[in-house]
Amino acid sequence: MNVFVSEKNDETITLLPITKDVLSGWLDDEGKDHKNWVEANQYKAAAGSVLMVPSDDKSIKILVGIDEEEPHWSWGGIVSKLPAGRYQLPDDMEDDEIEAAMLGWALGQYNFDAYKSKKNEKLIELVVPSSFKGTEIINIAQGIYLTRDLINTPAQDMGPAQLAKEAQKLAKDYKANFSAIVGDDLLSENYPMIHAVGRAAAEGREPRLIKLTWGKKSDPAIALVGKGVCFDTGGLDLKGSQYMLTMKKDMGGAANILGLASMIMSNELNVHLTVLIPAVENAVSGDSYRPMDILTSRDGTTVEIGNTDAEGRLVLADAITEALEGKPELIIDMATLTGAARVALGTDMPAIFCNNDEMVNGILRKSATDSDPLWRMPLHAPYRKMLDNDNADISNISAGGYGGAITAALFLEHFVGTETPWAHIDLMAYNLSAKNGRPKGGEAQGIRALYTYLAEKYK
Structure with missing residues:
Protein backbone atom coordinates (compact mmCIF):
# COMPACT_ATOMS: atom_id res chain seq x y z
CA MET A 1 0.00 0.00 0.00
CA ASN A 2 1.37 3.42 -0.95
CA VAL A 3 -0.06 5.12 2.15
CA PHE A 4 2.91 4.03 4.29
CA VAL A 5 6.44 5.41 4.04
CA SER A 6 9.58 4.83 6.10
CA GLU A 7 11.06 8.35 6.17
CA LYS A 8 9.70 11.69 7.26
CA ASN A 9 10.30 14.86 5.25
CA ASP A 10 10.56 18.55 6.15
CA GLU A 11 6.78 18.94 6.06
CA THR A 12 5.91 15.90 8.16
CA ILE A 13 3.30 16.69 10.81
CA THR A 14 3.21 14.95 14.19
CA LEU A 15 -0.07 13.44 15.36
CA LEU A 16 -0.81 13.32 19.08
CA PRO A 17 -3.34 10.58 19.94
CA ILE A 18 -5.43 11.40 22.99
CA THR A 19 -8.50 10.00 24.70
CA LYS A 20 -11.33 11.87 26.38
CA ASP A 21 -10.16 10.65 29.80
CA VAL A 22 -6.66 12.12 29.57
CA LEU A 23 -7.42 15.32 27.65
CA SER A 24 -7.82 17.53 30.71
CA GLY A 25 -4.61 16.27 32.30
CA TRP A 26 -2.73 16.83 29.04
CA LEU A 27 -4.02 20.40 28.87
CA ASP A 28 -2.90 21.10 32.42
CA ASP A 29 0.61 19.95 31.52
CA GLU A 30 0.68 21.90 28.27
CA GLY A 31 -0.07 25.27 29.78
CA LYS A 32 -2.62 28.05 29.52
CA ASP A 33 -2.23 28.90 25.82
CA HIS A 34 -2.98 25.38 24.62
CA LYS A 35 -5.79 24.97 27.13
CA ASN A 36 -7.44 28.16 25.96
CA TRP A 37 -7.01 27.10 22.32
CA VAL A 38 -8.60 23.69 22.87
CA GLU A 39 -11.46 25.10 24.91
CA ALA A 40 -12.11 27.85 22.36
CA ASN A 41 -12.43 25.17 19.69
CA GLN A 42 -14.67 23.08 21.97
CA TYR A 43 -12.48 20.07 21.31
CA LYS A 44 -13.49 16.99 23.34
CA ALA A 45 -11.22 14.30 21.82
CA ALA A 46 -14.16 12.42 20.34
CA ALA A 47 -13.16 9.27 18.45
CA GLY A 48 -11.92 10.17 14.99
CA SER A 49 -11.78 13.92 15.65
CA VAL A 50 -8.82 16.20 14.88
CA LEU A 51 -7.59 19.62 16.04
CA MET A 52 -4.51 21.47 14.86
CA VAL A 53 -2.48 22.84 17.77
CA PRO A 54 -0.02 25.70 17.08
CA SER A 55 3.39 25.54 18.74
CA ASP A 56 5.82 28.21 19.86
CA ASP A 57 8.43 26.90 17.41
CA LYS A 58 5.94 27.39 14.53
CA SER A 59 5.70 23.64 13.93
CA ILE A 60 2.30 22.02 13.53
CA LYS A 61 0.95 19.26 15.69
CA ILE A 62 -2.50 17.74 15.50
CA LEU A 63 -4.52 16.28 18.36
CA VAL A 64 -6.39 13.16 17.30
CA GLY A 65 -9.21 11.63 19.33
CA ILE A 66 -8.89 7.91 20.09
CA ASP A 67 -11.43 5.51 21.53
CA GLU A 68 -9.41 2.92 23.45
CA GLU A 69 -12.04 0.25 22.77
CA GLU A 70 -11.83 0.68 18.97
CA PRO A 71 -8.58 2.52 18.24
CA HIS A 72 -8.31 1.39 14.61
CA TRP A 73 -11.73 2.82 13.76
CA SER A 74 -10.73 6.08 15.44
CA TRP A 75 -7.70 6.27 13.16
CA GLY A 76 -9.95 5.45 10.23
CA GLY A 77 -12.04 8.51 11.03
CA ILE A 78 -8.98 10.68 11.60
CA VAL A 79 -7.30 10.02 8.28
CA SER A 80 -10.41 11.05 6.35
CA LYS A 81 -10.29 14.48 8.01
CA LEU A 82 -6.64 15.25 7.31
CA PRO A 83 -5.37 17.16 4.28
CA ALA A 84 -3.00 15.44 1.87
CA GLY A 85 0.49 15.20 3.30
CA ARG A 86 2.85 13.13 5.40
CA TYR A 87 2.29 12.43 9.09
CA GLN A 88 4.12 10.67 11.90
CA LEU A 89 3.22 9.07 15.20
CA PRO A 90 4.80 9.89 18.58
CA ASP A 91 7.96 7.95 19.38
CA ASP A 92 6.54 6.40 22.56
CA MET A 93 3.71 4.37 20.99
CA GLU A 94 3.58 0.63 21.69
CA ASP A 95 3.58 -1.91 18.86
CA ASP A 96 -0.11 -2.75 19.25
CA GLU A 97 -0.94 0.96 19.11
CA ILE A 98 1.08 1.33 15.91
CA GLU A 99 -0.70 -1.66 14.41
CA ALA A 100 -4.10 -0.15 15.21
CA ALA A 101 -3.04 3.15 13.68
CA MET A 102 -1.79 1.42 10.53
CA LEU A 103 -4.95 -0.61 10.08
CA GLY A 104 -7.20 2.40 10.56
CA TRP A 105 -4.96 4.53 8.35
CA ALA A 106 -5.35 2.07 5.50
CA LEU A 107 -9.05 1.36 5.92
CA GLY A 108 -9.92 5.03 6.33
CA GLN A 109 -8.50 5.75 2.87
CA TYR A 110 -10.56 3.12 1.08
CA ASN A 111 -12.53 4.68 -1.74
CA PHE A 112 -14.54 2.87 -4.39
CA ASP A 113 -14.28 5.15 -7.40
CA ALA A 114 -13.98 2.62 -10.23
CA TYR A 115 -17.09 4.02 -11.92
CA LYS A 116 -16.40 7.72 -11.32
CA SER A 117 -15.01 9.99 -14.00
CA LYS A 118 -13.03 11.94 -11.43
CA LYS A 119 -10.78 9.75 -9.31
CA ASN A 120 -9.74 10.49 -5.75
CA GLU A 121 -6.00 11.14 -5.93
CA LYS A 122 -5.57 12.54 -2.42
CA LEU A 123 -2.59 10.85 -0.77
CA ILE A 124 -2.21 10.85 3.01
CA GLU A 125 0.98 9.11 4.11
CA LEU A 126 1.98 7.74 7.50
CA VAL A 127 5.61 7.34 8.48
CA VAL A 128 6.22 3.81 9.76
CA PRO A 129 9.83 3.09 10.74
CA SER A 130 11.37 0.39 8.58
CA SER A 131 12.32 -1.44 11.78
CA PHE A 132 8.61 -1.98 12.57
CA LYS A 133 7.22 -5.16 11.04
CA GLY A 134 3.85 -4.10 9.71
CA THR A 135 3.54 -6.56 6.83
CA GLU A 136 0.84 -8.64 8.50
Whole structure:
Protein backbone atom coordinates (compact mmCIF):
# COMPACT_ATOMS: atom_id res chain seq x y z
CA MET A 1 0.00 0.00 0.00
CA ASN A 2 1.37 3.42 -0.95
CA VAL A 3 -0.06 5.12 2.15
CA PHE A 4 2.91 4.03 4.29
CA VAL A 5 6.44 5.41 4.04
CA SER A 6 9.58 4.83 6.10
CA GLU A 7 11.06 8.35 6.17
CA LYS A 8 9.70 11.69 7.26
CA ASN A 9 10.30 14.86 5.25
CA ASP A 10 10.56 18.55 6.15
CA GLU A 11 6.78 18.94 6.06
CA THR A 12 5.91 15.90 8.16
CA ILE A 13 3.30 16.69 10.81
CA THR A 14 3.21 14.95 14.19
CA LEU A 15 -0.07 13.44 15.36
CA LEU A 16 -0.81 13.32 19.08
CA PRO A 17 -3.34 10.58 19.94
CA ILE A 18 -5.43 11.40 22.99
CA THR A 19 -8.50 10.00 24.70
CA LYS A 20 -11.33 11.87 26.38
CA ASP A 21 -10.16 10.65 29.80
CA VAL A 22 -6.66 12.12 29.57
CA LEU A 23 -7.42 15.32 27.65
CA SER A 24 -7.82 17.53 30.71
CA GLY A 25 -4.61 16.27 32.30
CA TRP A 26 -2.73 16.83 29.04
CA LEU A 27 -4.02 20.40 28.87
CA ASP A 28 -2.90 21.10 32.42
CA ASP A 29 0.61 19.95 31.52
CA GLU A 30 0.68 21.90 28.27
CA GLY A 31 -0.07 25.27 29.78
CA LYS A 32 -2.62 28.05 29.52
CA ASP A 33 -2.23 28.90 25.82
CA HIS A 34 -2.98 25.38 24.62
CA LYS A 35 -5.79 24.97 27.13
CA ASN A 36 -7.44 28.16 25.96
CA TRP A 37 -7.01 27.10 22.32
CA VAL A 38 -8.60 23.69 22.87
CA GLU A 39 -11.46 25.10 24.91
CA ALA A 40 -12.11 27.85 22.36
CA ASN A 41 -12.43 25.17 19.69
CA GLN A 42 -14.67 23.08 21.97
CA TYR A 43 -12.48 20.07 21.31
CA LYS A 44 -13.49 16.99 23.34
CA ALA A 45 -11.22 14.30 21.82
CA ALA A 46 -14.16 12.42 20.34
CA ALA A 47 -13.16 9.27 18.45
CA GLY A 48 -11.92 10.17 14.99
CA SER A 49 -11.78 13.92 15.65
CA VAL A 50 -8.82 16.20 14.88
CA LEU A 51 -7.59 19.62 16.04
CA MET A 52 -4.51 21.47 14.86
CA VAL A 53 -2.48 22.84 17.77
CA PRO A 54 -0.02 25.70 17.08
CA SER A 55 3.39 25.54 18.74
CA ASP A 56 5.82 28.21 19.86
CA ASP A 57 8.43 26.90 17.41
CA LYS A 58 5.94 27.39 14.53
CA SER A 59 5.70 23.64 13.93
CA ILE A 60 2.30 22.02 13.53
CA LYS A 61 0.95 19.26 15.69
CA ILE A 62 -2.50 17.74 15.50
CA LEU A 63 -4.52 16.28 18.36
CA VAL A 64 -6.39 13.16 17.30
CA GLY A 65 -9.21 11.63 19.33
CA ILE A 66 -8.89 7.91 20.09
CA ASP A 67 -11.43 5.51 21.53
CA GLU A 68 -9.41 2.92 23.45
CA GLU A 69 -12.04 0.25 22.77
CA GLU A 70 -11.83 0.68 18.97
CA PRO A 71 -8.58 2.52 18.24
CA HIS A 72 -8.31 1.39 14.61
CA TRP A 73 -11.73 2.82 13.76
CA SER A 74 -10.73 6.08 15.44
CA TRP A 75 -7.70 6.27 13.16
CA GLY A 76 -9.95 5.45 10.23
CA GLY A 77 -12.04 8.51 11.03
CA ILE A 78 -8.98 10.68 11.60
CA VAL A 79 -7.30 10.02 8.28
CA SER A 80 -10.41 11.05 6.35
CA LYS A 81 -10.29 14.48 8.01
CA LEU A 82 -6.64 15.25 7.31
CA PRO A 83 -5.37 17.16 4.28
CA ALA A 84 -3.00 15.44 1.87
CA GLY A 85 0.49 15.20 3.30
CA ARG A 86 2.85 13.13 5.40
CA TYR A 87 2.29 12.43 9.09
CA GLN A 88 4.12 10.67 11.90
CA LEU A 89 3.22 9.07 15.20
CA PRO A 90 4.80 9.89 18.58
CA ASP A 91 7.96 7.95 19.38
CA ASP A 92 6.54 6.40 22.56
CA MET A 93 3.71 4.37 20.99
CA GLU A 94 3.58 0.63 21.69
CA ASP A 95 3.58 -1.91 18.86
CA ASP A 96 -0.11 -2.75 19.25
CA GLU A 97 -0.94 0.96 19.11
CA ILE A 98 1.08 1.33 15.91
CA GLU A 99 -0.70 -1.66 14.41
CA ALA A 100 -4.10 -0.15 15.21
CA ALA A 101 -3.04 3.15 13.68
CA MET A 102 -1.79 1.42 10.53
CA LEU A 103 -4.95 -0.61 10.08
CA GLY A 104 -7.20 2.40 10.56
CA TRP A 105 -4.96 4.53 8.35
CA ALA A 106 -5.35 2.07 5.50
CA LEU A 107 -9.05 1.36 5.92
CA GLY A 108 -9.92 5.03 6.33
CA GLN A 109 -8.50 5.75 2.87
CA TYR A 110 -10.56 3.12 1.08
CA ASN A 111 -12.53 4.68 -1.74
CA PHE A 112 -14.54 2.87 -4.39
CA ASP A 113 -14.28 5.15 -7.40
CA ALA A 114 -13.98 2.62 -10.23
CA TYR A 115 -17.09 4.02 -11.92
CA LYS A 116 -16.40 7.72 -11.32
CA SER A 117 -15.01 9.99 -14.00
CA LYS A 118 -13.03 11.94 -11.43
CA LYS A 119 -10.78 9.75 -9.31
CA ASN A 120 -9.74 10.49 -5.75
CA GLU A 121 -6.00 11.14 -5.93
CA LYS A 122 -5.57 12.54 -2.42
CA LEU A 123 -2.59 10.85 -0.77
CA ILE A 124 -2.21 10.85 3.01
CA GLU A 125 0.98 9.11 4.11
CA LEU A 126 1.98 7.74 7.50
CA VAL A 127 5.61 7.34 8.48
CA VAL A 128 6.22 3.81 9.76
CA PRO A 129 9.83 3.09 10.74
CA SER A 130 11.37 0.39 8.58
CA SER A 131 12.32 -1.44 11.78
CA PHE A 132 8.61 -1.98 12.57
CA LYS A 133 7.22 -5.16 11.04
CA GLY A 134 3.85 -4.10 9.71
CA THR A 135 3.54 -6.56 6.83
CA GLU A 136 0.84 -8.64 8.50
CA ILE A 137 -1.33 -5.56 9.11
CA ILE A 138 -0.91 -4.43 5.50
CA ASN A 139 -1.93 -7.90 4.30
CA ILE A 140 -5.02 -7.80 6.51
CA ALA A 141 -5.96 -4.38 5.14
CA GLN A 142 -5.50 -5.61 1.57
CA GLY A 143 -7.82 -8.54 2.28
CA ILE A 144 -10.46 -6.08 3.50
CA TYR A 145 -9.97 -3.91 0.40
CA LEU A 146 -10.54 -6.99 -1.76
CA THR A 147 -13.74 -7.84 0.10
CA ARG A 148 -15.10 -4.32 -0.18
CA ASP A 149 -14.24 -4.04 -3.88
CA LEU A 150 -15.95 -7.31 -4.75
CA ILE A 151 -19.16 -6.37 -2.95
CA ASN A 152 -19.25 -2.81 -4.28
CA THR A 153 -18.88 -3.85 -7.91
CA PRO A 154 -22.35 -3.84 -9.51
CA ALA A 155 -23.85 -7.17 -10.53
CA GLN A 156 -23.52 -6.32 -14.23
CA ASP A 157 -19.76 -6.69 -13.76
CA MET A 158 -19.72 -9.19 -10.89
CA GLY A 159 -21.66 -12.21 -12.05
CA PRO A 160 -20.61 -15.81 -11.43
CA ALA A 161 -18.03 -15.70 -14.24
CA GLN A 162 -16.43 -12.48 -13.00
CA LEU A 163 -16.37 -13.72 -9.40
CA ALA A 164 -14.57 -16.83 -10.66
CA LYS A 165 -12.03 -14.63 -12.46
CA GLU A 166 -11.34 -12.72 -9.23
CA ALA A 167 -10.80 -16.00 -7.38
CA GLN A 168 -8.52 -17.18 -10.18
CA LYS A 169 -6.51 -13.96 -9.97
CA LEU A 170 -6.12 -14.43 -6.22
CA ALA A 171 -5.00 -18.02 -6.79
CA LYS A 172 -2.41 -16.87 -9.30
CA ASP A 173 -1.07 -14.22 -6.90
CA TYR A 174 -0.35 -16.86 -4.25
CA LYS A 175 0.43 -19.86 -6.47
CA ALA A 176 -2.74 -21.67 -5.44
CA ASN A 177 -4.68 -24.17 -7.54
CA PHE A 178 -7.91 -22.95 -9.13
CA SER A 179 -10.77 -24.79 -10.79
CA ALA A 180 -14.42 -24.16 -11.61
CA ILE A 181 -17.28 -26.51 -12.52
CA VAL A 182 -19.65 -24.59 -14.77
CA GLY A 183 -23.23 -24.93 -16.02
CA ASP A 184 -24.52 -28.41 -16.83
CA ASP A 185 -21.22 -29.92 -15.70
CA LEU A 186 -22.55 -29.30 -12.19
CA LEU A 187 -25.10 -32.05 -12.84
CA SER A 188 -22.60 -34.58 -14.13
CA GLU A 189 -20.27 -33.76 -11.20
CA ASN A 190 -23.17 -34.03 -8.70
CA TYR A 191 -23.82 -30.48 -7.49
CA PRO A 192 -27.54 -30.50 -8.28
CA MET A 193 -28.74 -27.75 -5.94
CA ILE A 194 -26.12 -25.25 -7.12
CA HIS A 195 -27.27 -25.99 -10.67
CA ALA A 196 -30.97 -25.71 -9.84
CA VAL A 197 -30.64 -22.31 -8.19
CA GLY A 198 -28.48 -20.83 -10.94
CA ARG A 199 -29.85 -22.45 -14.10
CA ALA A 200 -32.28 -19.62 -14.94
CA ALA A 201 -29.50 -17.07 -15.43
CA ALA A 202 -28.66 -15.68 -18.85
CA GLU A 203 -25.94 -17.07 -21.11
CA GLY A 204 -22.54 -16.09 -19.74
CA ARG A 205 -23.84 -16.02 -16.18
CA GLU A 206 -24.15 -19.78 -15.69
CA PRO A 207 -23.83 -21.21 -12.16
CA ARG A 208 -20.51 -22.62 -11.09
CA LEU A 209 -18.62 -24.05 -8.14
CA ILE A 210 -15.35 -22.19 -7.66
CA LYS A 211 -12.57 -24.05 -5.89
CA LEU A 212 -9.19 -22.79 -4.70
CA THR A 213 -6.63 -24.89 -2.86
CA TRP A 214 -3.37 -23.70 -1.33
CA GLY A 215 -0.66 -24.92 1.02
CA LYS A 216 1.10 -28.16 1.79
CA LYS A 217 -1.04 -31.26 1.90
CA SER A 218 0.89 -32.30 5.00
CA ASP A 219 -0.39 -29.23 6.89
CA PRO A 220 -3.74 -29.21 8.74
CA ALA A 221 -6.67 -29.03 6.33
CA ILE A 222 -9.23 -26.26 6.74
CA ALA A 223 -12.17 -25.38 4.48
CA LEU A 224 -13.79 -22.00 3.86
CA VAL A 225 -17.17 -21.81 2.11
CA GLY A 226 -18.78 -18.57 0.90
CA LYS A 227 -22.25 -17.89 -0.47
CA GLY A 228 -21.75 -16.40 -3.92
CA VAL A 229 -25.23 -15.32 -5.02
CA CYS A 230 -24.12 -12.54 -7.34
CA PHE A 231 -27.61 -11.11 -7.60
CA ASP A 232 -30.76 -12.30 -5.89
CA THR A 233 -34.12 -11.45 -7.43
CA GLY A 234 -35.75 -13.93 -5.08
CA GLY A 235 -36.48 -16.18 -8.05
CA LEU A 236 -40.15 -16.91 -8.73
CA ASP A 237 -40.86 -15.76 -5.15
CA LEU A 238 -39.83 -12.35 -6.42
CA LYS A 239 -38.53 -9.71 -4.03
CA GLY A 240 -40.12 -6.28 -3.92
CA SER A 241 -38.05 -3.64 -5.72
CA GLN A 242 -36.98 -1.97 -2.47
CA TYR A 243 -35.41 -5.23 -1.31
CA MET A 244 -33.39 -5.66 -4.52
CA LEU A 245 -31.50 -2.40 -4.13
CA THR A 246 -28.65 -3.99 -2.18
CA MET A 247 -28.79 -7.45 -3.72
CA LYS A 248 -25.46 -7.04 -5.48
CA LYS A 249 -24.09 -7.69 -1.98
CA ASP A 250 -25.68 -11.15 -1.76
CA MET A 251 -22.26 -12.54 -2.67
CA GLY A 252 -20.89 -10.84 0.45
CA GLY A 253 -20.18 -14.20 2.08
CA ALA A 254 -18.00 -15.20 -0.87
CA ALA A 255 -16.28 -11.80 -0.86
CA ASN A 256 -15.49 -12.10 2.84
CA ILE A 257 -14.20 -15.64 2.38
CA LEU A 258 -11.89 -14.51 -0.44
CA GLY A 259 -10.68 -11.64 1.76
CA LEU A 260 -9.98 -14.10 4.58
CA ALA A 261 -8.22 -16.47 2.17
CA SER A 262 -6.05 -13.57 1.01
CA MET A 263 -5.01 -12.89 4.62
CA ILE A 264 -4.23 -16.56 5.22
CA MET A 265 -2.13 -16.96 2.08
CA SER A 266 -0.31 -13.63 2.22
CA ASN A 267 0.67 -14.22 5.84
CA GLU A 268 1.62 -17.85 5.09
CA LEU A 269 -0.32 -19.73 7.74
CA ASN A 270 0.61 -23.39 8.01
CA VAL A 271 -2.60 -24.84 6.60
CA HIS A 272 -3.81 -26.76 3.60
CA LEU A 273 -6.58 -24.40 2.56
CA THR A 274 -9.64 -25.21 0.50
CA VAL A 275 -11.97 -22.40 -0.57
CA LEU A 276 -15.35 -23.30 -2.08
CA ILE A 277 -17.70 -20.71 -3.55
CA PRO A 278 -20.99 -21.72 -5.15
CA ALA A 279 -21.49 -18.77 -7.52
CA VAL A 280 -24.95 -18.28 -8.99
CA GLU A 281 -27.47 -15.67 -10.02
CA ASN A 282 -30.95 -16.34 -8.65
CA ALA A 283 -32.75 -15.14 -11.75
CA VAL A 284 -36.24 -15.43 -13.22
CA SER A 285 -36.88 -17.23 -16.50
CA GLY A 286 -38.81 -20.17 -17.88
CA ASP A 287 -36.10 -22.39 -16.42
CA SER A 288 -36.35 -21.10 -12.83
CA TYR A 289 -36.71 -23.64 -10.10
CA ARG A 290 -40.14 -23.48 -8.52
CA PRO A 291 -41.85 -23.50 -5.12
CA MET A 292 -42.71 -27.09 -4.15
CA ASP A 293 -40.02 -28.56 -6.41
CA ILE A 294 -38.07 -31.31 -4.68
CA LEU A 295 -34.32 -31.18 -5.22
CA THR A 296 -31.79 -33.88 -4.41
CA SER A 297 -28.59 -32.56 -2.85
CA ARG A 298 -25.01 -33.77 -3.34
CA ASP A 299 -25.26 -36.00 -0.25
CA GLY A 300 -28.60 -37.49 -1.35
CA THR A 301 -30.86 -35.47 0.94
CA THR A 302 -34.15 -34.49 -0.73
CA VAL A 303 -35.23 -30.88 -0.18
CA GLU A 304 -38.66 -29.44 -0.86
CA ILE A 305 -38.61 -25.79 -1.88
CA GLY A 306 -40.90 -23.73 0.30
CA ASN A 307 -39.55 -20.45 -1.04
CA THR A 308 -37.17 -19.78 -3.94
CA ASP A 309 -35.79 -16.75 -2.06
CA ALA A 310 -34.20 -19.11 0.46
CA GLU A 311 -31.61 -20.11 -2.14
CA GLY A 312 -28.35 -19.42 -0.33
CA ARG A 313 -28.66 -22.38 2.01
CA LEU A 314 -29.23 -24.68 -0.98
CA VAL A 315 -26.02 -23.79 -2.77
CA LEU A 316 -24.08 -23.81 0.51
CA ALA A 317 -25.32 -27.32 1.29
CA ASP A 318 -23.73 -28.81 -1.84
CA ALA A 319 -20.50 -26.89 -1.21
CA ILE A 320 -20.34 -27.95 2.45
CA THR A 321 -20.78 -31.58 1.41
CA GLU A 322 -17.82 -31.14 -0.96
CA ALA A 323 -15.79 -29.53 1.86
CA LEU A 324 -16.43 -32.49 4.17
CA GLU A 325 -15.09 -34.90 1.55
CA GLY A 326 -11.64 -33.35 2.11
CA LYS A 327 -11.80 -34.30 5.83
CA PRO A 328 -10.83 -30.84 7.15
CA GLU A 329 -10.04 -30.04 10.78
CA LEU A 330 -12.66 -27.30 10.63
CA ILE A 331 -15.12 -25.62 8.27
CA ILE A 332 -16.14 -21.96 8.28
CA ASP A 333 -18.93 -20.72 6.06
CA MET A 334 -20.02 -17.12 5.58
CA ALA A 335 -23.28 -15.98 4.02
CA THR A 336 -25.68 -13.08 3.74
CA LEU A 337 -28.25 -15.70 4.61
CA THR A 338 -31.22 -14.29 6.52
CA GLY A 339 -33.00 -11.06 7.27
CA ALA A 340 -33.91 -12.67 10.58
CA ALA A 341 -30.30 -12.36 11.77
CA ARG A 342 -30.38 -8.63 10.98
CA VAL A 343 -33.67 -8.21 12.86
CA ALA A 344 -32.14 -9.94 15.88
CA LEU A 345 -28.70 -8.29 15.90
CA GLY A 346 -28.79 -5.34 13.51
CA THR A 347 -26.53 -4.76 10.55
CA ASP A 348 -23.20 -4.33 12.37
CA MET A 349 -23.25 -7.57 14.37
CA PRO A 350 -22.92 -10.83 12.41
CA ALA A 351 -24.42 -13.92 13.98
CA ILE A 352 -22.16 -16.91 14.51
CA PHE A 353 -23.50 -20.44 14.94
CA CYS A 354 -21.10 -23.20 15.87
CA ASN A 355 -21.22 -26.88 16.79
CA ASN A 356 -17.99 -26.76 18.82
CA ASP A 357 -17.65 -24.70 22.01
CA GLU A 358 -13.85 -24.61 21.95
CA MET A 359 -13.85 -23.27 18.40
CA VAL A 360 -16.50 -20.61 18.92
CA ASN A 361 -15.01 -19.44 22.23
CA GLY A 362 -11.65 -18.98 20.54
CA ILE A 363 -13.22 -16.97 17.71
CA LEU A 364 -15.22 -14.82 20.10
CA ARG A 365 -12.12 -14.00 22.16
CA LYS A 366 -10.48 -12.66 19.02
CA SER A 367 -13.68 -10.86 18.10
CA ALA A 368 -13.48 -8.97 21.39
CA THR A 369 -9.77 -8.14 21.27
CA ASP A 370 -9.89 -7.13 17.59
CA SER A 371 -13.09 -5.05 17.94
CA ASP A 372 -14.55 -7.14 15.12
CA PRO A 373 -17.98 -7.99 16.51
CA LEU A 374 -19.64 -11.39 16.31
CA TRP A 375 -22.44 -12.72 18.50
CA ARG A 376 -23.14 -16.38 19.15
CA MET A 377 -26.63 -17.62 18.35
CA PRO A 378 -27.94 -21.07 19.35
CA LEU A 379 -28.28 -24.16 17.20
CA HIS A 380 -31.48 -24.86 19.12
CA ALA A 381 -32.19 -28.50 18.31
CA PRO A 382 -35.96 -28.45 19.12
CA TYR A 383 -36.45 -26.00 16.22
CA ARG A 384 -35.21 -28.64 13.77
CA LYS A 385 -38.73 -30.06 13.55
CA MET A 386 -39.82 -26.78 11.93
CA LEU A 387 -37.96 -28.00 8.81
CA ASP A 388 -39.74 -31.37 8.73
CA ASN A 389 -41.55 -32.07 5.48
CA ASP A 390 -44.27 -34.47 4.37
CA ASN A 391 -42.85 -34.99 0.88
CA ALA A 392 -39.07 -34.79 1.28
CA ASP A 393 -36.33 -35.25 3.86
CA ILE A 394 -36.28 -31.55 4.73
CA SER A 395 -37.75 -28.20 3.69
CA ASN A 396 -35.61 -25.20 2.79
CA ILE A 397 -37.72 -22.89 5.00
CA SER A 398 -39.27 -23.29 8.40
CA ALA A 399 -42.95 -23.59 9.12
CA GLY A 400 -44.27 -20.33 10.54
CA GLY A 401 -41.19 -18.19 9.94
CA TYR A 402 -40.12 -17.72 13.55
CA GLY A 403 -36.44 -18.15 14.45
CA GLY A 404 -35.45 -17.83 10.81
CA ALA A 405 -31.72 -17.36 11.37
CA ILE A 406 -31.64 -20.41 13.65
CA THR A 407 -33.60 -22.67 11.33
CA ALA A 408 -31.41 -21.64 8.39
CA ALA A 409 -28.34 -22.62 10.43
CA LEU A 410 -30.03 -25.89 11.41
CA PHE A 411 -30.66 -26.58 7.73
CA LEU A 412 -26.91 -26.25 7.08
CA GLU A 413 -26.09 -28.32 10.18
CA HIS A 414 -28.06 -31.18 8.64
CA PHE A 415 -25.40 -31.38 5.92
CA VAL A 416 -22.42 -30.71 8.19
CA GLY A 417 -23.15 -33.44 10.72
CA THR A 418 -21.57 -33.55 14.17
CA GLU A 419 -18.00 -34.76 13.69
CA THR A 420 -16.32 -31.75 12.03
CA PRO A 421 -16.00 -28.45 13.96
CA TRP A 422 -18.02 -25.92 11.97
CA ALA A 423 -18.87 -22.25 12.27
CA HIS A 424 -21.56 -20.52 10.22
CA ILE A 425 -21.55 -16.73 10.06
CA ASP A 426 -24.70 -14.92 8.91
CA LEU A 427 -23.68 -11.35 8.06
CA MET A 428 -24.85 -8.16 6.40
CA ALA A 429 -21.57 -7.47 4.52
CA TYR A 430 -22.70 -3.89 3.94
CA ASN A 431 -22.65 -0.53 5.69
CA LEU A 432 -25.93 1.31 5.24
CA SER A 433 -24.23 4.55 6.31
CA ALA A 434 -20.66 5.74 6.74
CA LYS A 435 -18.80 5.44 10.06
CA ASN A 436 -15.18 6.02 11.07
CA GLY A 437 -13.06 3.98 8.69
CA ARG A 438 -16.12 2.33 7.16
CA PRO A 439 -17.64 4.01 4.12
CA LYS A 440 -21.16 3.25 2.99
CA GLY A 441 -21.20 0.07 0.93
CA GLY A 442 -19.56 -3.34 0.97
CA GLU A 443 -17.86 -4.37 4.18
CA ALA A 444 -15.65 -7.06 5.64
CA GLN A 445 -17.24 -8.36 8.83
CA GLY A 446 -15.73 -10.95 11.15
CA ILE A 447 -12.75 -11.87 8.98
CA ARG A 448 -10.15 -10.07 11.12
CA ALA A 449 -11.34 -12.10 14.11
CA LEU A 450 -11.38 -15.29 12.07
CA TYR A 451 -7.89 -14.61 10.72
CA THR A 452 -6.35 -13.95 14.15
CA TYR A 453 -8.08 -17.08 15.50
CA LEU A 454 -6.61 -19.16 12.66
CA ALA A 455 -3.23 -17.44 12.95
CA GLU A 456 -3.01 -18.35 16.63
CA LYS A 457 -3.66 -22.01 15.76
CA TYR A 458 -1.63 -22.35 12.59
CA LYS A 459 1.09 -19.69 12.38
